Amino acid sequence: MKDDVKKVLLSEEELHAKVAELGAQITKDYEGKNLLLVTVLKGAVVFLADLMRTIDQPAEIDFMVVSSYGSGVKSSGVVKIVKDLDINLEGKDILIVEDILDSGMTLDYIKGMLLDRNPASIRICALLDKPARRKVDLQADYVGFTIPDEFVIGYGLDYDEKYRNLPYIGVLKPEVYSV
Ligand SMILES: O=P(O)(O)OC[C@H]1O[C@H](OP(=O)(O)OP(=O)(O)O)[C@H](O)[C@@H]1O
Numbered sequence: 001m002k003d004d005v006k007k008v009l010l011s012e013e014e015l016h017a018k019v020a021e022l023g024a025q026i027t028k029d030y031e032g033k034n035l036l037l038v039t040v041l042k043g044a045v046v047f048l049a050d051l052m053r054t055i056d057q058p059a060e061i062d063f064m065v066v067s068s069y070g071s072g073v074k075s076s077g078v079v080k081i082v083k084d085l086d087i088n089l090e091g092k093d094i095l096i097v098e099d100i101l102d103s104g105m106t107l108d109y110i111k112g113m114l115l116d117r118n119p120a121s122i123r124i125c126a127l128l129d130k131p132a133r134r135k136v137d138l139q140a141d142y143v144g145f146t147i148p149d150e151f152v153i154g155y156g157l158d159y160d161e162k163y164r165n166l167p168y169i170g171v172l173k174p175e176v177y178s179v
């Protein structure tokens with residue numbers, strides 16, 4: 001698998017150090033709150049699994065599955081919910097845990113939808129931020145790394161559903177895309 005990788009963008013060590021830093025900050029900020037970590041499958045599962053163990057507050061977790069209508073969520077911004085959250089959001093302090101904020105269309109839609117359910121608060125924690133591709137005015141409240149406009153894989157992120165199990169974040173060789 002590593003023969004397909006052109007370069008390592010973020011090593012396992014860099015990822016783990018940053019996740020610990022984010023977890024420490026979230027621990028402070030959510031003292032005495034009703035923290036609910038909301039994750040959109042599948043890309044963010046690896047980040048969530050690591051992050052939640054660095055947060056020293058009693059937290060709940062819940063998952064959503066979304067998919068795009070027709071020509072794709074990234075261009076249209078229209079998202080269909082395939083699996084909704086199980087937990088009632090009223091009074092909860094929601095932290096949406098995402099692997100990457102790219103165009104921002106997915107998160108913009110999800111944040112708006114969750115806001116309608118009367119949570120006490122709602123914030124976004126994105127491991128990666130690719131601001132060069134943003135199409136909506138949306139920023140994460142917690143960002144791990146700001147990255148250049150390159151397609152990245154690993155640590156949960158996929159290309160064609162593969163490479164999620166790479167323990168680091170890398171960039172694929174161009175020939176992998178063209179086969
Ligand atoms: O900011 P955007 O341009 O909307 O892109 C970000 C979204 O794209 C990825 O999900 P994807 O649709 O690839 O599904 P996955 O999580 O199952 O990989 C990622 O996990 C975000 O949810």
Ligand code: HPA
Pocket residue numbers: 100102150151152153157158159
């Ligand atoms: O760079 C990326 N890699 C994988 N999935 C993604 N979804 C949005 N951007 C990316």
